[in-house]
Amino acid sequence: MGKLFLSERLTEIKVSKFKELFDIGEIQKLQNSFSAATGVASIITEPDGTPITEPSGFCDLCNEIRSTEKGFTSCKKSDSILGVPKEDGPNIRKCLSAGLLHGEACIIVNGIHIANWLIGQVLDEDSKIVDLLEFADEIGMNQAIYCRKLAKVKRMPKQQFEAICNYLYLNALLLSKYAVQNISLVQQIKSRIKSEEKIKKLNTELEEGIRKRTSELVMTNGMLEEFNAELEEINAMLEEEIGKRQKAEDEINTLNKELETKVAERTNQLQELNAILEEEIAEKILAENELKKYQILVEKANDVMMFLDREGNILEVNYAATRVYGYTFEEFSSLNVSDLRHFHNTSVIIAQMEAADKEGIIFETIHYRKDGSPIDVEVSSQGANLANKRVLLSVIRDISDRKKRDDENRYLSYHDALTGLYNRRFYEEEIKRLDTKRNLPISIIMGDVNDLKLINDAFGHNKGDELLRKAAAAIQSACRTDDIIARWGGDEFIILLPKTNKEEAENVVRRIKHRCLSLSVNSIQVSISFGWETKTSTDEDLLKVLKCAEDFMYKVKIIENEGTTNNLIKTIINTLHEKNPREEQHSKRVSELCQLIGRAMGLSEIDISRLRVAGLLHDIGKIAIEEGILNKPEKLTEGEWEQVKSHPDIGYRIMNTSHEMLELAGYILAHHERWDGNGYPKGLKGESIPKISRIIALADSYDAMISMRPYKNALTKEQAIYEIQRSSGTQFNPGIASIFIERLLVDPAINY
Known part of the structure; x- marks a missing residue:
């Protein structure tokens, strides 16, 4: 059967362990080849999970998962589930640590489960990344590392993996059968060896008989010589008898030699017959195995x-x-x-x-x-x-x-996944096809959705996507069926209008703008800036017409957006206050406290005006935080706290969209920095924190202390003053904290 399937210890016959039946070095080569050919990880283990072979093709993700406590526990549990004996096919499951596909086939010899052949670490190509990231969170693994490692994991359709598992099952089945057949063959060989030993024993007994007979003849001759003198008288009479006896002895010797020759010939014949029989048995076993293999291949x-x-x-x-x-x-x-x-x-x-x-x-x-x-x-x-x-x-x-899948891929290659419109690739191919004389005049309209970045920052990218989908719907509803509408870029759309003059293109723009009047996202009206141009003769370059439409659009956008950003910021802060009236009252109090501190410090009226507005808008970034998190009565999770800590950065990005608000944006970004440098988001320290941000931080903290919140009771004025004194020099600017406390103490009329 070859070294691969027959261990030298197999002659002991007793079935106990895999290593006693197979040459592990050759099995390792078989496993490595299997892993390299299929692209899956592979290992052979004892039934209790103890590795027999070295792992082949293990991925970095699984090694990383096993390095975590929860991941290692989940992997052990997955291995134990896969290791349950199953004789009618492979075990195929997803692992509990990463949702990767794993398979297992048992190796069973004479009804004894001696090993498991495990493969896997394969990602079902239909798996969703969101579902997979839940595994990273479950085992406490960094999502970025998880995604990076996951990108290197072998991907394939589940059907292909099942086919590999079926092939694995066939290999395991062959290993099991080869072991059984080898055991049977060794038993037959030992039986033949016993038969040959019996023949040798018979030959030995025969030779012993001949030696005894020869000894008897010699003894007889000696006696004749001793009595020769006495028997001289009858010697003549016995000569004839002796001659006859000698002839008989010669015949006996001849017969003995003939018998030895026949025994030797018979032994050779038996050996030849045994060799022929062994060859026929081996050929029959091989033929039966080949037949069964093809039957299984056809059936499976x-x-x-x-x-x-x-x-x-x-x-x-x-x-x-x-x-x-x-x-x-x-x-x-x-x-x-x-x-x-x-x-x-x-x-x-x-x-x-x-x-x-x-x-x-x-x-x-x-x-x-x-x-x-x-x-x-x-x-x-x-x-x-x-x-x-x-x-x-x-x-x-x-x-x-x-x-x-081909049809879906063909559709996706020419369509934008978010809006369902054609994509830029389709448009660039289509414009070449339509750029003919019979389609003149050809008009091109370029559109740019206004305030997409602001809505993404304020309400999240889901709302930004909603804005793009509504804009696309407005454009589609105002165009003809044969018009080509494509998403040109992130917030840009392009419309190709064959046989359409400039006046008709302008009418299309009017219809789109009219439809946008009835569309909004979180109370912000959908708005699109348009530019258009028309090709009227074959001499004109359609790409230059496109460039003219684009330039026109940018000019229109500058004019239309004049002063609208500030209105949008007002809409965002109003939306936040409508969702959470407590935040509105908090912002007003913080604004008043900031002005109080500014006047006590002797700041200019310009700075006090900045404090008033920045105090009102300091928490504008909370518009992007879930209301359930803002009002949660229990302790926030680590992930929820990270969301809350993002509101200064979100507020900065919202304010940064307005030229008039640029200066205030920096104050809002730093209003959670600490004097000792342990704040967020940048960890600024001491005087590197803007003064107005330090004042907002103090006013914001004081109002939070004396206000009732879902997660804590309000402090008294005295308790709050004590906390500010205790945090002076660490959380708060010592000078500003001192001025604030003195102002509160000397002016009892202040109801804060």
């Missing part, structure tokens, strides 16, 4: 296999055919291949299949199931003669899923 194959005669009648099919078409074996025996094609010219079908056999090609066509539903298939054919009869072996593969 995913592709349909059928034999047809020259008239197209179906002679035989495999199990896959009953699964794919829905007919039973008995029903197939009465069908013609034309019944599967719904095309009743059988000779044409057979001619096509014979041509495929001759030319070595695979062709695609449509077949129909028993229920009448169509399936896309690819067909290959191979002709053969069985019992002097021409037959065709047809292998048929269901490619419906592949065709569907």
Whole structure:
């Protein structure tokens, strides 16, 4: 059987462990080749999970997961689930640590489970990244590292992985059977050795008999010589008898030699017969194994296999055919291949299949199931003669899923996934096709959605996506069916209007703008700035027309956006206060406290005005924080706290969209920095924190202390003053804190 499947210790016969039945070095090579060929990780272990071979093709993600406590526990649990013996096929499951596909096949010898062959660390290509990231959170693994490692994991369709697992199961089955056959063969060899030992024993006994007989003859001759003198008288009489005796002895010797020759010849014949018998047994076992292997391949194959005669009648099919078409074996025996094609010219079908056999090609066509539903298939054919009869072996593969994926990919290659409009690639190909004289005049409209960045920062990218979808819907509803509408870039759209003059293009823009009046996202009206231009003669370059439309659009955008950003900021702060009235009251109090501190410090009226506005708007970034987090009565989770800590940065980005608010944006960004440098988002320290931000930080903290919140009770004025004194020099600017406390103490009329 070869070194691969027969260990030197196999002669002990007793089945106990895998290592005693197989050469582990050769098995390791087999495992490594399997892993390299299929792209999956692989290892062979004892039934209790102890590794027998070194792992092949293990991915970095699984090594990283096993380095965490929860990941290691989940991996052990997954291994224990996969390790449950299953004799009718492979175990296929997703692991509990990363949702990766894993498979296992048991190796069983004479009913004893001696090992598991495990493969996996494969990502189902249909898996969603959001679901996979839940595993990272579950095991406490950094999502960025998880995603980076995940990108290197082998990806494949689940169906392909199942096919690999079935192939693994066949290999495990062969290993199990080879071990059983090797054990049986060794037993036969030992039996023959015992027979040869018996023959040798008989030969030895025969030789001993001859030696004894020879000794007797010698003894007899001696006696004759001793009594020769006495027997001289009868010597003459005995000479004849002696001659006869000598002749008899010669005959006996001849017979003995003939017997030895026959025994030797018989021994050689037995040895030759044993050799022939061993060869015949080995050939029979090999033939049976090959037959079983092909039977399994046919039975387990995913592709349909059928034999047809020259008239197209179906002679035989495999199990896959009953699964794919829905007919039973008995029903197939009465069908013609034309019944599967719904095309009743059988000779044409057979001619096509014979041509495929001759030319070595695979062709695609449509077949129909028993229920009448169509399936896309690819067909290959191979002709053969069985019992002097021409037959065709047809292998048929269901490619419906592949065709569907091709159609989806074709759609995605020319469409924008968010809006459903054509994408830039399609537009650039289409403009070449339409740039002809018969389509003149050709108008191009460029559109840019206003305030997308502001809405993304204020309300999140989901609302930004909603704005783009509504803008796309407004454009579509105002255009003709044959007009080409494409998403040009992030917030830009382009409309290609064949046989449309400049005046008609302007009317399209008016219709779009009118439809936008009724559309809004979080109370912010949908607004699009447009520019347009028209090609009227074949001499004009359509790309230059596009550039003119784009330049016109940017000029319009500058004019239309004049003063609108500040209104949008007001809309955002009003939306925040409508969602959470407590935040409105908090902002007003912080604004008043900031002005109080500014006057006590002797700041200019300009700075006090800045404090008033910055105090009112300091928490504008909370518009992007979930209301449930802002009002949560329990302690925030680490992830929720990170969301809350992002509001200064979000507020900065919102304010930064307005030229008039640029200065205030920097104050809002730094209003949670600490004097000792332990604040956020930048960890600024001491005088590097803007003065106005330091004043806002103190006023904001004081109002938070004396206000009732879902997660804590309010402090008294005295308790709050004590906390400010205690945090002076760490959280708060000592000078500002001192002025604030003195102002509160000397002016009891201040109701804060």
